[in-house]
Amino acid sequence: MQTLSKSRLLRFVEQAFHLARRAVARYSSKFSKRRHTLHQHIVLLCLKVRKNTTYRTLLDELTEMPRIRSAIELEELPSPSTLCKAFNRLDMAVWRVLLNLSVTLLPTNGVVGIDASGFDRSHASKHYTKRTKLTIQQLKVTLLVNTGANAILDLHVTTTRKHDSKIAPSLIKRNTGEVAIFLGDKGYDDQKIRALAHEENLRPLIKHREFSSLHKAWNARLDADLYGQRSQNETVNSRLKRKYGVFIRSRHWWKQFRELAITCLTHNLD
Template sequence: MARRAVARYSSTFSKRRYMLHQHIVLLCLKVRKNTTYRTLLNKLIEMPPIRSALDLEELPSPSTLCKAFNRLDMAVWRVLLNLSVTLLSTNGVVGIDASGFNRSHASNHYTKRTKLTLQQLNVTLFVDTRANAVLDLHVTTIRKHDSKIAPSLIKRNTSEVAILLGNKGYDDQEIRALAVKIVFIRSRHWSKQFRELVIGCLTHHLDRIL
């Protein structure tokens, strides 16, 4: 799936020691195992079948994998998420709901010193109820009412939705109008945390597929 979604190498200036899809799979493993770069790579030393499946004669360093994560844009992960959905049997009955995720690496001392108040990532999931598949998600670091986030998710996924389910927080006139017109019914930096959430949904799909 990763081979279909990305170029062979990150750029024309790449040293071509590792291919982009190899980095993607290793990053998915890191998020799925909820571990550090170094711990993951240490475990893979003892897992020759995985290295063989990825055609990895030698493992990258933790810093190389970290730099790959920094380079890979959110758009790449969204493409992979969408590809993984196509491998699942969906039925168009879609639920929408939001929840908060703690930023585990955010130090209370640091946030007070820098006068930051951000404690959570607010995540809205758009989920097909049959496949238990995350069709889309919206992540924000600011407090925003559910009804203000839903329209963008609906517009991006109109072809996937036959019936939309939501609690009373989504009982909004704009959403009703869209339903009639369109829908028949661990990282420290926030941008990296957004990507990790998308990767988490992607690896959840891979579990369902397997």
């Protein structure tokens, strides 16, 4: 019988399983029932996001995926509530570690762009919000993207209308080892950001807001080819929404943050 080649889905699962074993212990505590490992939970949560489905549908499909189950050493399928509890148990710090590890698998080049986008929350219907005159705020998600590999290095999520210039410094400080050139649009034109970049030995390539002819002259002198790579941020934002959905399914804000972190991890692995 002819041996089948590995599918993209199988390679995705194997990479996620490999990273999970590097990032966390096998079990959450010594009192664990040990029916399933944390590594398996992480892979299944990533797989749920990749397939843009529900827990029940994912587990139903897994019954017909013996190669996937074998790749993660899954002998018994967990219940949907087990995966839901695993999602609640795994802290945001774990997903950040996994995101950082996933970047090491990709050919990064040190040129990093920053941009923000909005994600809707799906737990309130449009009809309900219109009839009750409620306003459901979007989540503002700021991504730090390496333009060479389209890899997401880091993310910042907020439910408020926090200005871009207030968000960028924390992302820069957390990722100084991955950034050589920092690309940003006029929303990041702030002297504190430029000063921080110089302190960390980074080259800031940020457009100036044009209040005078001098600012226009500075913008005209920007390296157009290099600055043009910032468009990769918009490409990544678009891909996240097209492939994994424009809605966040979780109801609590802290779960929404984790769901977005898993989405970024899934993007890097995929």
